[in-house]
Amino acid sequence: MNTMTTGAFGTAVLDTVHDEVIVRSGRSNDRLVEPDVLDILSAEERKRFIAFRNPLRAAHFAGAHTEARRLLAGLLGCGPAEIRFGRHPCAGCGRTDHGRPYISRPRTRWEFSLSRSGPYWVCAATDGVRVGVDLEQVRPMDLSSRAPSILSSGERRHLDGVPVEFRAAEFIRCWTRKEAVVKASGIGIEAALGDIDVRPGQTRARVIHRAPGCAFDTWSVTDLRTHPGLYTAIAVPAFS
Protein backbone atom coordinates (compact mmCIF):
# COMPACT_ATOMS: atom_id res chain seq x y z
CA MET A 1 0.00 0.00 0.00
CA ASN A 2 1.34 3.44 -0.89
CA THR A 3 -0.42 6.66 -0.10
CA MET A 4 0.89 10.10 -0.85
CA THR A 5 0.00 13.12 1.20
CA THR A 6 1.12 16.67 0.71
CA GLY A 7 1.18 18.83 3.81
CA ALA A 8 2.64 22.04 5.04
CA PHE A 9 6.06 20.40 5.30
CA GLY A 10 6.34 19.04 1.81
CA THR A 11 5.65 15.57 0.54
CA ALA A 12 5.27 12.56 2.78
CA VAL A 13 5.11 9.04 1.43
CA LEU A 14 3.46 6.43 3.60
CA ASP A 15 4.74 2.99 2.84
CA THR A 16 4.26 -0.32 4.64
CA VAL A 17 7.53 -2.22 4.26
CA HIS A 18 7.27 -5.31 6.37
CA ASP A 19 3.91 -6.30 7.77
CA GLU A 20 5.01 -4.96 11.12
CA VAL A 21 6.90 -1.77 10.20
CA ILE A 22 5.31 1.50 9.18
CA VAL A 23 7.56 3.98 7.46
CA ARG A 24 6.88 7.53 6.43
CA SER A 25 9.41 9.71 4.68
CA GLY A 26 9.32 13.17 3.24
CA ARG A 27 11.05 16.38 2.38
CA SER A 28 10.57 19.34 4.68
CA ASN A 29 9.84 22.77 3.30
CA ASP A 30 12.71 25.24 3.41
CA ARG A 31 10.77 27.66 5.55
CA LEU A 32 7.99 27.43 8.10
CA VAL A 33 4.76 28.02 6.21
CA GLU A 34 2.52 27.67 9.26
CA PRO A 35 4.49 28.97 12.26
CA ASP A 36 1.83 27.78 14.70
CA VAL A 37 2.85 24.18 14.01
CA LEU A 38 5.65 24.86 16.47
CA ASP A 39 2.94 24.37 19.08
CA ILE A 40 3.04 20.67 18.17
CA LEU A 41 6.63 20.40 19.36
CA SER A 42 7.68 19.88 22.96
CA ALA A 43 9.43 22.59 24.95
CA GLU A 44 12.72 20.76 24.40
CA GLU A 45 12.17 20.54 20.65
CA ARG A 46 11.25 24.23 20.50
CA LYS A 47 14.47 25.02 22.35
CA ARG A 48 16.44 23.06 19.77
CA PHE A 49 14.53 24.81 16.98
CA ILE A 50 15.39 28.25 18.37
CA ALA A 51 19.05 27.27 18.86
CA PHE A 52 19.60 26.74 15.12
CA ARG A 53 21.49 29.73 13.69
CA ASN A 54 20.52 28.72 10.18
CA PRO A 55 16.78 29.23 9.49
CA LEU A 56 16.86 26.59 6.74
CA ARG A 57 18.14 23.96 9.16
CA ALA A 58 15.63 25.06 11.76
CA ALA A 59 12.76 24.65 9.28
CA HIS A 60 14.00 21.19 8.29
CA PHE A 61 14.27 20.14 11.93
CA ALA A 62 10.76 21.37 12.71
CA GLY A 63 9.35 19.73 9.59
CA ALA A 64 10.80 16.32 10.41
CA HIS A 65 9.80 16.37 14.06
CA THR A 66 6.31 17.62 13.33
CA GLU A 67 5.68 14.96 10.71
CA ALA A 68 7.11 12.22 12.95
CA ARG A 69 4.74 13.33 15.69
CA ARG A 70 1.84 13.28 13.26
CA LEU A 71 2.68 9.75 12.13
CA LEU A 72 2.96 8.48 15.72
CA ALA A 73 -0.17 10.34 16.84
CA GLY A 74 -2.16 8.54 14.16
CA LEU A 75 -0.87 5.19 15.41
CA LEU A 76 -1.36 6.01 19.10
CA GLY A 77 -4.75 7.65 18.75
CA CYS A 78 -3.73 10.90 20.43
CA GLY A 79 -2.82 14.43 19.39
CA PRO A 80 0.71 15.05 18.03
CA ALA A 81 1.48 17.55 20.81
CA GLU A 82 0.49 15.05 23.52
CA ILE A 83 3.38 12.68 22.78
CA ARG A 84 6.35 12.78 25.15
CA PHE A 85 9.69 11.22 24.27
CA GLY A 86 12.45 9.83 26.48
CA ARG A 87 15.73 8.03 25.88
CA HIS A 88 16.86 4.64 27.10
CA PRO A 89 20.39 4.57 28.56
CA CYS A 90 22.95 4.17 25.76
CA ALA A 91 23.96 0.50 25.47
CA GLY A 92 27.59 1.60 25.13
CA CYS A 93 28.14 4.16 27.89
CA GLY A 94 24.87 4.32 29.86
CA ARG A 95 24.23 8.01 29.22
CA THR A 96 20.65 9.05 28.45
CA ASP A 97 21.35 11.99 26.12
CA HIS A 98 21.93 9.81 23.04
CA GLY A 99 20.38 6.41 23.82
CA ARG A 100 17.53 4.81 21.89
CA PRO A 101 14.51 7.13 21.92
CA TYR A 102 11.14 5.89 23.16
CA ILE A 103 7.62 7.18 23.63
CA SER A 104 7.11 7.91 27.34
CA ARG A 105 3.57 9.32 26.99
CA PRO A 106 1.06 7.94 26.24
CA ARG A 107 2.12 4.55 27.59
CA THR A 108 2.51 2.31 24.60
CA ARG A 109 4.30 -0.68 23.11
CA TRP A 110 5.01 1.26 19.92
CA GLU A 111 8.67 1.90 19.13
CA PHE A 112 10.04 4.35 16.59
CA SER A 113 13.17 5.63 14.93
CA LEU A 114 13.73 8.94 13.12
CA SER A 115 16.51 10.01 10.79
CA ARG A 116 17.17 13.28 8.96
CA SER A 117 19.60 14.36 6.26
CA GLY A 118 19.27 17.94 5.05
CA PRO A 119 15.58 18.49 4.23
CA TYR A 120 14.83 14.76 4.05
CA TRP A 121 13.51 12.69 6.90
CA VAL A 122 12.27 9.17 7.52
CA CYS A 123 10.37 7.81 10.51
CA ALA A 124 9.72 4.11 11.18
CA ALA A 125 7.34 2.73 13.80
CA THR A 126 6.67 -0.78 15.06
CA ASP A 127 4.30 -2.27 17.61
CA GLY A 128 6.51 -3.79 20.32
CA VAL A 129 9.55 -4.46 18.12
CA ARG A 130 12.87 -2.63 18.13
CA VAL A 131 13.50 -0.65 14.97
CA GLY A 132 16.28 1.50 13.58
CA VAL A 133 16.15 3.62 10.44
CA ASP A 134 18.80 5.75 8.76
CA LEU A 135 18.88 8.02 5.75
CA GLU A 136 21.87 9.65 4.05
CA GLN A 137 22.16 11.83 0.99
CA VAL A 138 24.47 10.50 -1.69
CA ARG A 139 27.44 12.86 -1.91
CA PRO A 140 31.08 12.80 -2.92
CA MET A 141 33.19 11.18 -0.23
CA ASP A 142 36.87 10.52 0.39
CA LEU A 143 36.71 6.76 0.73
CA SER A 144 40.42 6.31 1.43
CA SER A 145 40.05 8.07 4.79
CA ARG A 146 36.62 6.75 5.81
CA ALA A 147 36.22 3.24 4.42
CA PRO A 148 38.91 1.51 6.55
CA SER A 149 37.24 2.36 9.87
CA ILE A 150 33.64 1.93 8.74
CA LEU A 151 33.63 -1.08 6.42
CA SER A 152 34.27 -4.73 7.26
CA SER A 153 36.76 -6.68 5.16
CA GLY A 154 33.88 -8.32 3.27
CA GLU A 155 32.32 -4.95 2.53
CA ARG A 156 35.64 -3.58 1.30
CA ARG A 157 35.90 -6.52 -1.11
CA HIS A 158 32.34 -5.80 -2.23
CA LEU A 159 33.22 -2.15 -2.82
CA ASP A 160 36.31 -3.08 -4.84
CA GLY A 161 34.00 -4.93 -7.22
CA VAL A 162 31.84 -1.84 -7.81
CA PRO A 163 32.73 0.52 -10.73
CA VAL A 164 34.69 3.41 -9.30
CA GLU A 165 32.08 6.02 -10.21
CA PHE A 166 29.47 4.24 -8.05
CA ARG A 167 31.69 3.51 -5.06
CA ALA A 168 30.88 6.59 -2.98
CA ALA A 169 27.15 5.85 -3.35
CA GLU A 170 27.66 2.19 -2.47
CA PHE A 171 29.71 3.19 0.57
CA ILE A 172 26.86 5.42 1.73
CA ARG A 173 24.41 2.55 1.19
CA CYS A 174 26.54 0.32 3.48
CA TRP A 175 26.76 3.12 6.03
CA THR A 176 22.99 3.62 6.24
CA ARG A 177 22.54 -0.12 6.82
CA LYS A 178 25.04 -0.05 9.69
CA GLU A 179 23.46 3.02 11.24
CA ALA A 180 20.04 1.39 11.09
CA VAL A 181 21.39 -1.67 12.94
CA VAL A 182 23.19 0.27 15.67
CA LYS A 183 20.19 2.52 16.21
CA ALA A 184 17.96 -0.54 16.65
CA SER A 185 20.44 -2.12 19.08
CA GLY A 186 20.74 1.06 21.15
CA ILE A 187 24.53 1.41 21.10
CA GLY A 188 24.61 4.46 18.87
CA ILE A 189 27.77 6.41 18.28
CA GLU A 190 30.16 4.11 20.19
CA ALA A 191 29.54 1.17 17.85
CA ALA A 192 32.56 -0.27 16.05
CA LEU A 193 31.00 -0.01 12.60
CA GLY A 194 33.83 -1.95 10.97
CA ASP A 195 32.85 -5.03 13.00
CA ILE A 196 29.38 -5.13 11.47
CA ASP A 197 29.03 -6.76 8.06
CA VAL A 198 25.78 -5.62 6.47
CA ARG A 199 26.11 -7.92 3.42
CA PRO A 200 25.56 -5.21 0.81
CA GLY A 201 25.23 -7.82 -1.94
CA GLN A 202 21.75 -8.62 -0.63
CA THR A 203 18.99 -6.03 -0.60
CA ARG A 204 17.57 -7.69 2.48
CA ALA A 205 20.13 -9.39 4.70
CA ARG A 206 20.56 -11.01 8.09
CA VAL A 207 23.24 -9.11 9.97
CA ILE A 208 25.02 -10.08 13.20
CA HIS A 209 25.56 -7.31 15.74
CA ARG A 210 25.67 -7.61 19.54
CA ALA A 211 25.22 -4.68 21.91
CA PRO A 212 25.36 -4.76 25.73
CA GLY A 213 21.91 -5.18 27.26
CA CYS A 214 20.23 -6.00 23.96
CA ALA A 215 18.60 -9.42 23.75
CA PHE A 216 18.95 -9.59 19.96
CA ASP A 217 22.10 -10.33 18.02
CA THR A 218 20.71 -10.93 14.52
CA TRP A 219 19.01 -8.20 12.52
CA SER A 220 17.03 -8.09 9.33
CA VAL A 221 18.29 -5.14 7.29
CA THR A 222 16.49 -3.82 4.23
CA ASP A 223 17.14 -0.98 1.81
CA LEU A 224 14.16 1.31 1.33
CA ARG A 225 13.44 3.42 -1.69
CA THR A 226 12.45 6.86 -0.47
CA HIS A 227 13.72 9.74 -2.59
CA PRO A 228 16.16 9.89 -5.51
CA GLY A 229 19.69 10.66 -4.36
CA LEU A 230 19.12 9.18 -0.92
CA TYR A 231 19.85 5.87 0.66
CA THR A 232 17.57 4.66 3.42
CA ALA A 233 17.83 1.45 5.43
CA ILE A 234 15.73 -0.13 8.14
CA ALA A 235 16.67 -2.77 10.71
CA VAL A 236 14.51 -4.93 12.97
CA PRO A 237 15.36 -8.05 14.97
CA ALA A 238 15.45 -11.16 12.78
CA PHE A 239 13.08 -13.60 14.46
CA SER A 240 13.45 -16.55 12.11
Ligand SMILES: [Zn+2]
Ligand atom coordinates in the same frame (compact mmCIF):
# COMPACT_ATOMS: atom_id res chain seq x y z
ZN1 LIG B 1 26.82 6.12 24.62
